[in-house]
Amino acid sequence: MAATMQxxxxxxxxxxxxxxxxxxxDEGYTVTAVYDVQREAAESLASELECQASENLAGVTASSxxxxxxxxxxxxxxxxxxxxxxxxxxxxSGKVFVNCATxxxxxxxxxxxxxxxxxxxxxxACMASSIMQARDxxxxxxxxxxxxxxxxxxxxxxxxxxxxxYIGPAGTAAQxxxxxxxxxxxxxxxxxxxxxxxAYLGLDLEMLQRxxxxxxxxxxxxxxxxxxMINGDHETYFSAAHAAKDSGIALALARDVGIExxxxxxxxxxxxxMVAIGRGGLDKSGIAELTFPGRx
Numbered sequence: 001m002a003a004t005m006q007x008x009x010x011x012x013x014x015x016x017x018x019x020x021x022x023x024x025x026d027e028g029y030t031v032t033a034v035y036d037v038q039r040e041a042a043e044s045l046a047s048e049l050e051c052q053a054s055e056n057l058a059g060v061t062a063s064s065x066x067x068x069x070x071x072x073x074x075x076x077x078x079x080x081x082x083x084x085x086x087x088x089x090x091x092x093s094g095k096v097f098v099n100c101a102t103x104x105x106x107x108x109x110x111x112x113x114x115x116x117x118x119x120x121x122x123x124x125a126c127m128a129s130s131i132m133q134a135r136d137x138x139x140x141x142x143x144x145x146x147x148x149x150x151x152x153x154x155x156x157x158x159x160x161x162x163x164x165x166y167i168g169p170a171g172t173a174a175q176x177x178x179x180x181x182x183x184x185x186x187x188x189x190x191x192x193x194x195x196x197x198x199a200y201l202g203l204d205l206e207m208l209q210r211x212x213x214x215x216x217x218x219x220x221x222x223x224x225x226x227x228x229m230i231n232g233d234h235e236t237y238f239s240a241a242h243a244a245k246d247s248g249i250a251l252a253l254a255r256d257v258g259i260e261x262x263x264x265x266x267x268x269x270x271x272x273x274m275v276a277i278g279r280g281g282l283d284k285s286g287i288a289e290l291t292f293p294g295r296x
Contacts, residue, residue: 006156009033009064011057011080011088012101013045015237016127017070019134020100020160025049027137027159032063058090066156068098073245077107081114093119096153100125102181102246105171105253112145112170121149124170125157126177130237138162142180144173175253182250182264185243187221188284189267195229196291205230229288232295240287241280244271 008029010021013036025031033052036042046053054060057080060067067088071077077099080088088097097115099108099122108124115122123145133139139161143150150157150166157164167173194217198208209226212218228234247268254261270287274280279289289295 006030007032007063007065008156009035009054009060009067010070011035011060011067012070012072012076013041014038014070015131016100016134017068018045019131020068020070020139021045021049023135023137024156024159029156029159033060035060056086057088058086061088061090061092061095064095066096066098066153068100070100071103072101074103074107077101077103077111081111083114089114089118089120095120096149097122098125098153098156099123100127102126102177102242102249103174104249105174105178108144108174109170121146121152122170123149123153124173125160126173127161128177128180129161133162134160141165142167142173142176144168145170174249178246178250178253181243181246182261182267184221185247185271185284186263186267187219188225188243189270189287191219191221191225192229192285192288192291195226196288196293199230199292225283225285228283228285229292232289232292234282234286234289236281236283238284239280240271240274240282240284243284243287244268244275244280247271 006029008024009032010017013021013034021031021034031049031051033054034042034045035054035057042053052063069080071080097120099111112122123143126142128140128142137160141157141161141164143164144167147166167176195205198205212222247264251261251264251268270290274287279286
């Protein structure tokens with residue numbers, strides 16, 4: 001199948017990007033080049049995958065048909081798609097950019113316009129999964145942009161994700177992702193407080209989790225984060241700092257339409273507190289450290 005021979009480059013090879021690259025290589029794609037502001041990370045992955053650790057963004061574009069970006073925030077997106085200096089847009093005619101980071105929806109609209117100006121195409125492919133799903137190719141992808149671009153690279157998306165949902169025009173998938181993460185963060189904060197209060201009351205927390213799982217207190221977060229909260233094990237899959245950022249994106253959307261979201265506001269304040277006390281690098285489950293007895 002022609003699409004399996006497509007040349008793919010990666011910009012941003014942290015935990016998610018690196019594992020997506022590994023999976024595509026296993027699927028038979030040619031990973032041509034990787035780039036990261038952390039040069040050591042790019043060089044290490046390039047050595048593993050036997051590809052180029054590009055010294056600049058333009059080099060990734062030059063060697064690839066599709067470029068997958070997994071960067072940190074709005075500023076990072078603007079930098080890699082700059083209209084001057086080193087940029088993925090240099091020599092981009094005919095290329096397709098697949099942008100997977102959780103950023104402000106308007107950034108995806110900007111990037112689509114810049115890509116089309118350069119003769120390229122852009123699609124947002126927001127991820128609602130974690131590191132293991134990236135490695136296994138079982139991501140849940142929410143896609144936004146021109147539907148014809150989604151269809152053009154659907155085989156590549158199938159290799160990355162077990163499920164794919166086309167949402168609509170550029171920015172709409174990012175809106176949905178912001179809401180997903182907002183609700184996830186609220187659920188995480190609520191679970192941390194429920195288990196933390198249970199700990200203060202001297203309750204059996206394993207028993208409490210079982211009861212939560214059979215009642216209206218159940219959630220996916222209980223399954224993924226409950227034990228980690230109890231055990232104080234916060235290996236990072238999705239950091240508290242990212243939770244704060246993503247809740248902020250949702251709150252900005254709420255301000256745009258003139259509504260108040262007090263639960264989201266309170267949750268963001270808690271994650272901001274984690275960042276302020278130097279614990280933003282912990283997994284989002286680390287919010288339990290603010291509540292459990294003796295931990296703060």
